[in-house]
Amino acid sequence: MEAPVPAAQVVQETPAPLAGIDAMLRQLEDDTLLTMRIIGYSAEQVQSKVDESVTLVDHIRDASSELSSLSATAHDLTMGLVRTTEKLDQASQSIERDISGTDDFIREAHALASDVTSRMERLGSAVERIASVVAVIGTVARQTNLLALNASIEAARAGPAGRGFAVVATEVKLLANEVQDATGDISSQIEMLQNFASESHEAVDRIATLIRRIDPVLGSVRDAVSAQIAGTRDVADRATQSLSFVGSVSSSAKAMQEMTESARAASRSAGSATGNMERSLHWLTQRSMAALRDTVVGNRRRYERVPILLEAVLSLDEISAPVQVIDLSKGGCLLAADITLFAVGMSGRLEAEKIGAINVTIVALSDDGVHVRFESPRPETIKRIEAAIEDVHHVNQPIITIIQGVAKEISDTFEDGVNSGEVALTDLITFDYQRIAGTDPIQYETKATPFYEEVLPPIYERWKDRCPSSLFMLACDRNSYIPIHHPQYSLPQRPGDHQWNDLNSRNKRIMERSKMLVAVRNRNPYAATLFQRHMSDGRIVPTTLMAAPIFVRGQLWGNVYLAKEL
Structure with missing residues (x-):
């Protein structure tokens, strides 16, 4: 077990005159962090509400989509109903025309039946008159037959003298018999004709009765068809009105769907704005902490x-x-x-x-x-710690020499550019970063960007083979702006693909990592900082970030920094 060593032996006390400033800066840092936390909580609440709004808008959008779908279905069904009612109306009109034709036929049949009845009645009268004549003829024939019989008797009495008369009487008798037979046959035929006429008259009467019974039925059918036509036309009118209403509902549903899409986009934008606000506040906090730690009294890392x-x-x-x-x-x-x-x-x-x-x-x-x-x-433990730190410096010395050489070349190049008028000092050391429209993550340009694009790539190319173990080596200004990156990380952005852009389009970016910000504001001959590098596969790789400052006419432009795995 180590024996404790008085803290005064290993920790440098803050000078008394600076103690108040140190306490103030400590409080300022604490207040900044607390404010950031409170604002972050508020942003989380706003984001939560925005998420709820997005969820509700999504529900409304789904409902409006369903309503739009149902409206489209109702529109199709109503159109089918309209077409069906039109066909039904046409069929009803055809039935009405057929019934009108049937009325004419019934009237003609009724008139014909009346005419047939009248003719049958006249036929019956004629037959009765014929029967009367035939009866008279029959009577005459019977009387003639009696006369012939009497003549035959008288001829027989007369003997031979009456033989000729007897022959005539016999012929007259035969003729009278034939007439009588004929009149009998005619009477039979007349009787049959009378029976047929009577039966025909009765049949015609029954037909007329049926026709008279059909007429009210057809009248009812006519009235029903008329009512059906009126009802069909009313249904057609209502179907047309329904079609118009469904069309209005469909238009409203489509408009509501468009509005919900707009509201959803607005909610998403609000959520993005909230996230951006939170990130900006976090960025502000990081920069505030970096600014404080960039001062002698503000840097509480002893x-x-x-x-x-x-x-x-x-x-x-x-x-x-x-x-x-x-x-x-x-x-x-x-x-x-x-x-x-x-x-x-x-x-x-x-x-x-x-x-x-x-x-x-x-x-x-x-x-x-x-x-x-x-x-x-214990003191011996401190010595071992100091020795371990010194070993790190020793191991890093070759890299330190490289980045200091790169920093000097860039400083000289920038100085030459300012001296020749190729670039203005105020364009090199600036806060005027212009956003490139449509970029996500945001990329920026400055007035010096064309100058950077001309002079930095050749310098990178000359020095990259001097340190093959490095992950990257870049010049970054004091606001953490990377004007030029290596070609494989300077690909054109893909619209709408934030993740891909973040990994492959890292040029012209302002990096928001506080440790990088501290590194690029380094004024010492060199600085080494731990940097947790987030890889595309989700791994976090501890990385050494080594930096050497770039000065232009005595002003800090930024640093060259080189990254290598621990």
Whole structure:
């Protein structure tokens, strides 16, 4: 167990005259962070409401889409109804015409039946008169037959003298018999004709009766068809009105759908604006912190920090977990670890290679990892920490030489451009960044962009082979603006593809990472900073970001920074 060492031996006290300023800056930083947190909460609430609005608008959009679909279906059905009623109206009119023709036929049949009845009546009268004549003829024939019989008797009495008369009487008798037979036959035929006429008269009467019975039925049918025609026309009128109404509903549904789409887009825009506001506030906070830490009194980091990679074990309470030291100073370190295992305020012991054992307290948890403070380290432990830091400087010296050479060449090139009038100093050191329309993430240009595009790529090309292990090497101005990136990261943006653009269109961007902002405002001969690089596959790779300043006529333009894996 290490013996504790007085803090005064390892921690430099803040000079008394600056203690008040230090406290003020500490309070300012705390207030800025608190304000950011409160505004962030408000932004989250606004975003939540915007999300609810978007959800509601989505529901309305779905409902309006369904209404539009139903309206279209109703329109089709109503159109079918209109066509059906038109066909029904045509059929009803055809029936009405047929019934009108039937009325004419019935009237003709009724007139014909009346005429037949009249003719049958006249025929009956004629037959009766014929029967009377035939009866007279029959009577005459019978009387003639009696006369012939009497003549025959008288001729017989007369003897031979009456023989000729007897022959005549016989012939007359035969003729009278034939007449009588004929009149009998005629009488039979007349009787049959009378019976037929009587039956025909009765049949015609029955037909006339049926025709008279059909007429009211046809009248009812006529009235029903007329009512049906009127009803069909009323249905057709209502169907036409329904069609017009459905058309209006469909138009309204389409208009509502368009409005919901506009509202949805507006809600999305509001959500994006809220997110942008939150990001802008976060960016402002980062820049405020970077600005404060860029001053002597504002930088509360009492010790130099260097990126490093050391295997270690962190033991807190009942937890013991393998970790990696990825950022080291004499006052504490940053550990790459599963932050869900730990909590702020937990204390324990860290055992790391090159350093040994040391008591620590967790002071913060972040996306970068677990931030710990060393608790009263022993002098020999401090010496081991200093030796580890010095080793980092020694290992980095070749890279330091390279980036300082690049920074000097860029400084000289910029100076030459200003001296020759090719570019103005106020265009190099500027806040006038013009947004490039339609870019997402946003890209910017300045008046000096054409100058950068001309002079920086050849410098990158000359130096890239000097440090093949580097991930990238770029010049970035003091506002974290990258005018020129490497070709593979300077591809034209794809409209609507934010993720692809973020990974492949990194030129002309203002990077919003606070550590990068601190790095590009470095004024020391060189600086090394830990940078967590987010990869396209979701991995976070601890990276060393090394920077060397670029000055133009004594003013800080920015830094050249080079990234390499730990």
